[in-house]
Amino acid sequence: MNKIFYLMRHGQTLFNVQGRIQGACDSPLTELGIEQAKAARAHFEEEKITFDHIYSSTQERACDTAEIVSGRTDLIRLKGLKEWNFGAFEAHQEYLNPELHKEDGSGYRDYFVAYGGESNTQVYERMYQTIKEVLDNEKEEEVSLFVSHGASITQFYRHMTEDAPILKKRMSNCGILKIAYDGEKMQILSVYNPMDKEYLFDRKRME
Numbered sequence: 001m002n003k004i005f006y007l008m009r010h011g012q013t014l015f016n017v018q019g020r021i022q023g024a025c026d027s028p029l030t031e032l033g034i035e036q037a038k039a040a041r042a043h044f045e046e047e048k049i050t051f052d053h054i055y056s057s058t059q060e061r062a063c064d065t066a067e068i069v070s071g072r073t074d075l076i077r078l079k080g081l082k083e084w085n086f087g088a089f090e091a092h093q094e095y096l097n098p099e100l101h102k103e104d105g106s107g108y109r110d111y112f113v114a115y116g117g118e119s120n121t122q123v124y125e126r127m128y129q130t131i132k133e134v135l136d137n138e139k140e141e142e143v144s145l146f147v148s149h150g151a152s153i154t155q156f157y158r159h160m161t162e163d164a165p166i167l168k169k170r171m172s173n174c175g176i177l178k179i180a181y182d183g184e185k186m187q188i189l190s191v192y193n194p195m196d197k198e199y200l201f202d203r204k205r206m207e
Helices: 014-018 031-046 060-070 111-115 120-136 150-160
Strands: 003-009 053-056 144-148 176-181 186-193 198-202
Touching: 003 120, 003 150, 031 060, 053 060, 060 144, 120 144, 120 150, 144 150, 150 176
Parallel strands: 003 144, 053 144
Antiparallel strands: 003 176, 176 186, 186 198
8 A cells, every 4th residue: 555645734713813712612713714725625625635535523623724724514423533622721821831842852741631631652552544545445545635734743743753854943833734645654745834834754765
């Protein structure tokens, strides 16, 4: 098997603007968030990338992004693509977050478990299992788009892909990851910010 699939973050939301912790809770896309999703759609159109299947987190911000990006409403909603659950910290100001463990990409580790949330391990394992199960049941030539969330995506690619890149710049809202899957391993091929029309990582340029 040699499959290509795409994984992207949702557009900017109201809570993003307000600086609120947004995991299991939800808030709507802003006007900029909608424009970001349209920019992602334009990128796929320019690259002549079409999708056989569209998968989205069950959260509104991801579903709305997926519909704008694809122009379709036949989304397949998967709970396994949801954002990291931050427990009692949900909807509070982001300055209450603990320090990130950037040295190994483990984020907040198990800090939020004591407050009813998830550990980073729970997040990347459910993301991986969800995506892998979908891909294993598709035809090799089919191309799929998965729309998820910033923290969940970061934990997934840092811990569950081969030779994961360390980005020097933060992946923006509607950032797009192109990923290869050979039936066993997954590898990031590129990371693209559509609003800036900028590649944060491109494996081809490194070869």
